[in-house]
Amino acid sequence: MTTLTSESCVACRRDSPKVTDAEMAELLPQIPDWEVTDTDGIPRLEKSYKFKNFSDALTFTTRLGLEADGEGHHPRITLEWGRVDVDWWTHKIRGLHRNDFVMAAKTDVMYAGSSDKPD
Amino acid sequence: MTTLTSESCVACRRDSPKVTDAEMAELLPQIPDWEVTDTDGIPRLEKSYKFKNFSDALTFTTRLGLEADGEGHHPRITLEWGRVDVDWWTHKIRGLHRNDFVMAAKTDVMYAGSSDKPD
Numbered sequence: 634m635t636t637l638t639s640e641s642c643v644a645c646r647r648d649s650p651k652v653t654d655a656e657m658a659e660l661l662p663q664i665p666d667w668e669v670t671d672t673d674g675i676p677r678l679e680k681s682y683k684f685k686n687f688s689d690a691l692t693f694t695t696r697l698g699l700e701a702d703g704e705g706h707h708p709r710i711t712l713e714w715g716r717v718d719v720d721w722w723t724h725k726i727r728g729l730h731r732n733d734f735v736m737a738a739k740t741d742v743m744y745a746g747s748s749d750k751p752d
Numbered sequence: 753m754t755t756l757t758s759e760s761c762v763a764c765r766r767d768s769p770k771v772t773d774a775e776m777a778e779l780l781p782q783i784p785d786w787e788v789t790d791t792d793g794i795p796r797l798e799k800s801y802k803f804k805n806f807s808d809a810l811t812f813t814t815r816l817g818l819e820a821d822g823e824g825h826h827p828r829i830t831l832e833w834g835r836v837d838v839d840w841w842t843h844k845i846r847g848l849h850r851n852d853f854v855m856a857a858k859t860d861v862m863y864a865g866s867s868d869k870p871d
Contacts, residue, residue, distance in 0.1 A: 687817070687820070687821050687826045688821050691814065691817040691818070691821065694813065694814075694817070694829075694831065695810065695813075695814050695817075698806070698810040698813070698814075698831065699810070701806070702806050702807050702810065707806045707832065707833045708832070709830065709831070709832040710813075710830070710831045710832075711828065711829070711830045711831075712813070712817065712828070712829045712830075712831070713826065713827070713828040713829075714826045714843075724833075
């Protein structure tokens with residue numbers, strides 16, 4: 634099985650496929666602690682990360698933003714003191730694409746490799 | 753009258769004064785388009801800024817975050833494609849302090865001086 638983190642985002646069009654329930658059941662266990670939430674009928678992957686201060690949360694926000702822009706796939710990132718919330722979904726298909734799971738997994742790797750976590 | 757943007761944040765303690773209704777009536781006209789909202793009974797100043805892409809919104813987020821950290825007063829910043837939402841309030845007093853109006857005014861100046869706005 635290839636890992637999500639070894640993948641890159643693929644170009645996404647309005648008729649690109651949403652993940653099926655079967656794919657969702659396979660992919661979600663690969664991104665622990667990510668929750669599927671609903672905003673205005675559109676599902677999103679959401680997770681909250683903790684940091685020991687504002688500065689470290691800002692550094693993570695900037696790194697994630699740069700990585701996301703490089704992939705051409707853009708999350709919502711909510712930054713506050715000691716905390717960053719990340720939402721992934723695919724605007725064009727108003728739902729979840731495999732890209733979102735790839736980026737969620739990459740976000741976890743970035744956090745795991747960060748020295749900015751609380752002690 | 754001194755302008756808010758010429759002020760710096762003052763150190764804030766749990767018994768620091770919240771802005772009074774009279775002060776609010778004087779200060780709000782100085783920060784156009786900022787709205788006072790309520791989250792769990794705590795008032796916040798909120799404003800949304802538009803950008804022409806994700807990268808410019810990220811740049812603004814990073815600059816605002818660095819400025820805020822330098823002042824020792826920290827907002828919530830929500831970054832997504834073409835948009836940054838900013839919330840100011842004072843955690844220690846669970847309400848609005850003059851610092852929040854100072855930082856709202858400085859956020860406006862930062863946006864006005866940005867080349868990142870939509871055309």
